[in-house]
Amino acid sequence: MSVSPPRLQAVAVTKSYGATTALENVSLDLAAGEVHAVLGENGAGKSTLVKILSGVIAPNSGQMRLDGAVYAPHSILHARQAGVATAFQELSLAPNLTVAEALLLPAMKRGAFGLVSPYQTARAAAEILHRYRLDDVSPIAGIASLSLAHRQRLEIARAMHYAEKVLILDEPTAALTDVEWLFDLVRSTTAAGTAVLYISHRLAEVRTLCKQATVLRNGRSVASVGLSDASDADIFELMVGRTEMAHGRRTHSFARETRSALELNNVTGAKLKGVTLDVKEGEIVGIAALEGQGQRELFRTLVGLDKATSGQILVGGKPVQPKSPRHAIAAGLSFLPEERKVEGIFSTLSTAANIVLPVIQNISRTGFVWPALERHSAARASEGVELNPRYLDFRIADLSGGNQQKALLARAMFTGARTLLLYDPTRGVDVGTKQAIYAAIQAFADRGGSVLLYSSELTELTRLADRCLVLYGARIFEQFTGEAIEERALVAALTGHSRDPAKSKREAAA
């Protein structure tokens, strides 16, 4: 115990919504210059804690202190004025703003007559961007024109800019491909005495940055652990209340001689520069790429959301030209989209309805939907992804992100497609859900289905993929098979460094 009060202290904070208690008696101490992790599954109460600390919602009881003084923020702005700023997981940047506006809102720079000056605002924003090493972002660019990764960086940069005392980072790496940027900045922030609360599902990151972690489970603080003393398994057990399932490389002995389920021959267009690949039946093919290397376009082209200008796509040996996701599904390609909220869920429908929707005609009789049949079908589909059937009657909006993702995976599989196109299926989901999703993907492949899987987490690819392709510059740059799929090699390839030095040089020249 130090003599000076902790930077941020929360004592017995409780928050309940009606009959539901989201957070119960959670206490937390954050010392100046410390990076403190908060771990827990989805639904453990992490987001509620973040919202309370950042002033979005007020707790029902409990007390918070900032440098010893009572801290009871009634709005984000209030918290910001007190020196507490947050980078939200959901990203709080409105698409119709410019970068400068997004960074400085709601207090933009003023010029003559006290009016907002776009020029002064842009100049101030440029300074912030420079300070946080985001010089490749133009302050007058529109948010909508930025990639997800850039938006996440902006979100983080903005929080850092305002966080004089406490910085809260909620899943800051969900869309980031370049975590070192973040780590460097976090380190320099803490060096200046700011305390950082770091919420992440990625244990490896947490270990790199933090020494101490608070583990939440079901809204309660179950432990405060020193990370150097606890093994991954220990932490996992604390988080989910059971021991982790077997962890390791995919063991399925994959038969090489099976037929191709999906073949691409020199597919060009929509940014793609001639992509050739194939996925065999029963095979999981991983795609590794840094942000913006054409992986989005690859997946979108396959389901008809983008159009290829030349090249050939074969599904099960037959040439197809996907015109829309509907055609793709009919051809046997099923897609799990990138942005769950934007492209995935129908928030006002029940989970069951969400799962069966694309093929609702198959489970309806003469156009009518029978709720019992629908629920039964959805229950069957959700078994495969370990989604608790009691959620089927809930509106999907009421489910946690992890369960929503399970439902979407169930939907993708329920179409009866032989080939799954999974775009970052575990983004922002907790460890437990991840395990379930991995198991579902492997089981699908074991049943003879084929999977094209893009993931922003390399460990996921090393673990799941039978074969891993690296996209670089919107074409297939390298291919790794079996044991050769290994993180260090992938990382090198991601940045255009081939195992074949001649090839790297060509790329560098190009």
Added chain:
Amino acid sequence: MSILATKAAATSHRLAPSMPARAKALLASGTGIIIVLYIILYGLYSIWDPTALTADTVLNLTNNAVPLAIAAAGQTLIVLSRGFDLSVAGVISLTNVIMAAYPLDGPLGAVESLAICLAIGGVVGLVNGFLVAVLRLQSIAATLATMIICQGLSLVILDAPGGTVADFISYDLTDVLFGVIPISGLFVAAVVVLWMICRRTAFGTGLYVVGADETAAHLSGINVKRVRILSFVIGGMLYGLAGFMLSAQTATGNPNAGASFLMLTFAAVALGGTSLSGGRGSVIASIIGAATLMLLQKVLFAGGVSSFYTGIFQGVVLVLAVVFGNVVTHFVERRGAT
């Protein structure tokens, strides 16, 4: 392994859009398109009607368009924040009958009347804002109710058209200044200037953000409730001003005066390219949209379109304007992308 960040040296960016970029943005926005459309229609008008370019015609056009333009400007604020405001019809009727039932003459009287109109609009807007922002009613439903109530109150105050608006208001405010400048046009100019100022305040930016993404706005530290309430209050005050200008033009009261403004304001807003799902658009475009609607009547008259089928042309022009806008935006954006 920080690839992207280290790669980029401290490149200096433009801090303001270049002139071509601005021009392109203007063209792709509704404002540019509606201006082009207005000019085209005016061109047709001047071909068919030689008096189209006289000061008298311009004065007539301005006086006709001003009430709708100001009302559409108010509606735009609410539409930008992703709402609908039906109370526009009620507020215009209410202010119109009050102007006719309690005329206050002279310049001072005009100022007092104006203040009363603005106050009525502001109060109705405040009620709307409270219902929508605080009590979370859907804007279309809440403002439907306030519209009906205001219509009722108008009928209570004046149960048949009549009354006389003060002479100063009805004559001097519809006249021209220095022989060329329509005075009513100055009111619109004032609204435009206020809007340009407003656009550069926290409220102005907040309006767009709230309309585009309420959640993001909240998490960015914007007081969403305040922005919403303020948009309804300012919108209401503009309806009050529209009622004031309408009274000046018609010189009399009519408890149903506002009814025809309901659909027309939305048509003007949409014609100006403002997205009815919020977050995109401009008050200025709506004002020109309103002027276009009024001009269209004159153009069709000058062109001698058979009266039964006037509606067909109005409908077609409405659709064409939007399609034209879509096509232009598409080309500009595609050009921008490559």
Added chain:
Amino acid sequence: MTEAHPPGATVAPAPRAQRQTERVADNRRTARLRPETITAVCVFGISILLVLGSRFVSPALGSWDHVNTIILLASFLIVVAFGQGIVIMIGGLDLSVPALITLGGVLTTSWIDASSGMSLPLIPAILLICACIGGISGLGVTLLRIPPFIMTMATGIITASAALGLTSGTPRGAAPPILTALMKASWIGIPVILLFILAFAILGSVLQGRTSYGRRLTAIGANPVAAHVAGIAVRSSVLIAYMLSAAASGFAGMMLAGYANGATLRMGDDYLLPSIAAVVIGGSSILGGSGSFVATIGGAILLTALSTVISALGIPQGWRTVIEGSIILIALLLLRENTFAFLRRRLAR
């Protein structure tokens, strides 16, 4: 309490935040009590209270006869609101409703001779014409990407103008007997229109809630992007929605022609705002993706009942209008989701 809460939770505190989330699995019964159901029950409840309470206004009100009058007068609005509700469900708005009501009525009286037996094949033909005009709106919305508000406003103006030109201002003829019978006849003492509306309500709710098409509409309204990605034929579904709405409006025009035994060119004018109001009072979001037809019917009946009761108040029109607006406002406040959340909490205990 979880990531399931969108960050807007405090902005829209009540509905989402208070919903059950995964940690609380206590009570499936309450989770299943969908907000639509509660709205429907509440709207009908308020209507019934209003009708019962109207006895204080006039002793003849609140009777079975009064109820029959309400149903008869609400029947037009119910049919129109069905179509409007479908379009609102997909996040649109149909402003061509008045013009199509007029077109349906005008075509019926001018084409179907009161005495000829051609009415049976001609009625579907007229509905088809209306549906095609709706299809034009739908094509404009889907292919040309014109905002529904503008597109339907434009088709409405064009249709009205065409109807005006075709009739040169004077619609002729009378309604065919079959429509007159629909509106005025009784069957074993029960008015036919009551049975018709009952059947229409069942069919409409089944279409919206229990068919794969209805499910697709909800999905499109909830999230059009996701609907496309999930492989739903968004365009054709939207197209059909506008066609259905136009056909419903056209049919309401036929009913009006049968009721008044003739058509006028402004017979549809009074149904635009009420049709939207009925849908919104019935709890549908104007942004699409939620709502139920039963609740919309409740909204239509509430509006009609209100107007019959207010009509009986012996006060000047101005004050009547003020009272009407105020009661609509009170109903909206009572039907707020916050109120439901409160009820739900009570039920959960």
Added chain:
Amino acid sequence: MPNWKRKLSLCAAALCTAAVSLSLTAPSASAQDKKFKIYLSMSYSGNSWQSEAANIVKALAATPPYDKTVELTQVISGTDPQAQIAAYESMIAAKADGIISFPISSTALNRVIHKGCEKGVKFFMYDATVTEPCAYNVSYITAGFGENSAQALVNALGGKGKIFLSRGVPGNSVDKRHTDGAMSVFKKYPGIQVVDEYYSFWDDRTTQQETAKALAAHPDVDGIWAQAGEYGAIQALMDKGSKLVPMTGENSNGFRLALANPDFQKRGLKGVSAGSPPASAGYAFKLMMEALTGKRDLKPGNIEYPLPWVPADQVKLCKGQTFEDGCNAFPEGVVPSSFVTEVFSPTLLPELSIQSALEGKPTPGATIQPLPADVPKAADEPGINCQKCEPPADQYKLTKVQPTVNP
């Protein structure tokens, strides 16, 4: 947007533009010789009354010799006074000689009318009126529809009973004038109880619905005083059951036939058909043309069109195409029930036939006949046909009917 779609939309755009420009250039090409430029400005054309009034003006303008000397253009402005103001402005700018118009507002148009008068345009208003003194108002409004029909109803009811008032458009000056006139009579009879008063927008269907609502609250009503839309009130009564009550209404053919129907009479229907005649439009047009051609020297002012007055026992079916031998209604099937019969006048408008009223076509062989020299002046009614004036002391004097019962 994929390529073909863009092409499609461009094609559509091009087509529509072509269509607009084609149809717009056609009429302006016709060259002018010395013709009178007359504009017909109406509110909306959507009910029988409005279109009949417009049709007879069109028919008269096509009847020799006016077919050679008059160029008539019709403009429909809907219910929006702003639109009519804009239309007037355009007409004045187009150098109109005369404007014949159904004014949407009695006051809002004054300024533009005043401007037009200064430029020498003659404004003739039919049926509805304006308070601008430089315009001619040709209307029956001052002829006492409200008080006379109210007295007839009181007579039919024997001085006591519960009645409905089926009014016109809320906040409309004509409706107010009629109702004020009627109330001046009803107030004299304590036995008359107005139990419900509703607005039917001068429309059959709305009247039917509003009457149905009122009947729900007051099934025991004894009589109905109705403005236009009266046929809807009869239908609402019949929807309820067999009982009919005495009622007064305006001039629809359906109402006149019902009044004359012996079965309905047995069921309790009696009353009088009076009210707004579309014929005033024809009268106004002929007056305007006589003034323009110099055949008549007419100062601006208020001109009264006689109030049609047809009690039940005077309904007489016409055998031909127009009012002959004192007939005043047409058999079922010849015209729609909503047809407003008072389009004809043997003395004022002998040129017209059913064809003229329904389709705007001139009667074959007819030529324009001169009007009687005497033009009846109308009384001042503040807010209706004059602005700052006093109503005559005997404003609500009964002219068509005398009280048969004492209060």
